[in-house]
Amino acid sequence: MNEDTHVSSEHPRSESIRIRERVTRHVETKVxxxxxxxxxxxxxxxxxxxxxxxxxxAKKAITAAAATLLIAERPVLxxxxxxxxxxxxELVELSEATGAALEVNLFxxxxxxxxxxxxxxxxxxxxxxxxxxxAASAKIDEVFSDRRRVDPRGIYAADVVFxxxxxxxxxxxxxxxxxxxxxxxxxxxxxTAQYANITIVDNVVRAMPLLVSEAERLKGEAPxxxxxxxxxxxxxxxxxxxxxxMVERLGELSKKGVYxxxxxx
Ligand code: ATP
Ligand code: MG
Numbered sequence: 029m030n031e032d033t034h035v036s037s038e039h040p041r042s043e044s045i046r047i048r049e050r051v052t053r054h055v056e057t058k059v060x061x062x063x064x065x066x067x068x069x070x071x072x073x074x075x076x077x078x079x080x081x082x083x084x085x086a087k088k089a090i091t092a093a094a095a096t097l098l099i100a101e102r103p104v105l106x107x108x109x110x111x112x113x114x115x116x117x118e119l120v121e122l123s124e125a126t127g128a129a130l131e132v133n134l135f136x137x138x139x140x141x142x143x144x145x146x147x148x149x150x151x152x153x154x155x156x157x158x159x160x161x162x163a164a165s166a167k168i169d170e171v172f173s174d175r176r177r178v179d180p181r182g183i184y185a186a187d188v189v190f191x192x193x194x195x196x197x198x199x200x201x202x203x204x205x206x207x208x209x210x211x212x213x214x215x216x217x218x219x220t221a222q223y224a225n226i227t228i229v230d231n232v233v234r235a236m237p238l239l240v241s242e243a244e245r246l247k248g249e250a251p252x253x254x255x256x257x258x259x260x261x262x263x264x265x266x267x268x269x270x271x272x273x274m275v276e277r278l279g280e281l282s283k284k285g286v287y288x289x290x291x292x293x
Pocket of ligand 1: 037068069070071072074093110194195196197212213214215216219220221230231232233
């Protein structure tokens with residue numbers, strides 16, 4: 029995909045604007061539904077408050093997520109349009125590092141979308157993509173949208189499901205089915221962030237490469253050592269620490285109000 033942009037790297041939001049251009053282009057390829065753009069904007073707002081950096085609690089959650097995926101019996105990485113548009117390469121790398129299957133799972137199953145997402149994953153090196161077309165033949169009774177349709181070889185039978193940028197109804201449904209749920213969500217207040225077993229409060233663009241390298245680092249560890257990492261992790265603590273970082277950052281900035289120097293005015 030053409031990544032050319034007119035945005036100067038001097039611009040304080042250049043990276044965010046480049047990412048925005050990428051998701052916008054993926055509306056044309058059908059990978060992203062229009063609602064995906066709104067979801068992206070909601071995430072960006074929290075990233076602004078977070079300071080656009082991976083925080084210590086996010087790093088802890090990433091380590092716990094890598095360990096959980098590695099000790100899982102049937103881990104699945106659930107892929108929606110936003111995630112495919114933003115980090116297809118890392119999803120394939122994570123699937124290779126952990127042995128997790130890749131499954132397309134969409135809120136809006138519009139004609140051609142599943143195939144477009146499958147295409148992006150295949151282009152990134154995926155060998156098999158579950159959940160496309162008739163393959164999503166099983167239904168999760170707990171969920172009431174297109175997302176209730178899942179692949180019997182994938183999410184339906186999984187013990188651990190990685191659902192970055194997920195909708196709360198479905199996260200709740202997966203938890204009710206007894207699955208362990210890992211998510212990436214910039215909004216610590218979303219239902220997904222609250223219900224998941226492990227919530228990485230970070231931009232998926234920053235979190236995914238870290239998750240891949242953490243999975244590769246922990247791959248050779250004994251299962252007991254991985255279990256220990258998982259058992260000592262507290263998601264309540266991670267959420268609380270993430271919220272505190274946001275509050276403290278805003279608290280510091282609120283002492284000044286104006287924190288940017290006007291220039292070239
Ligand atoms: P919920 O349904 O869980 O209560 P919501 O309805 O507020 O959440 P959705 O649109 O259902 O939001 O889910 C998308 C989630 O993805 C949002 O919480 C948003 O903050 C988050 N998000 C969007 N873009 C990113 C990104 N690049 N990195 C991480 N999180 C993101
Ligand atoms: Mg929602």
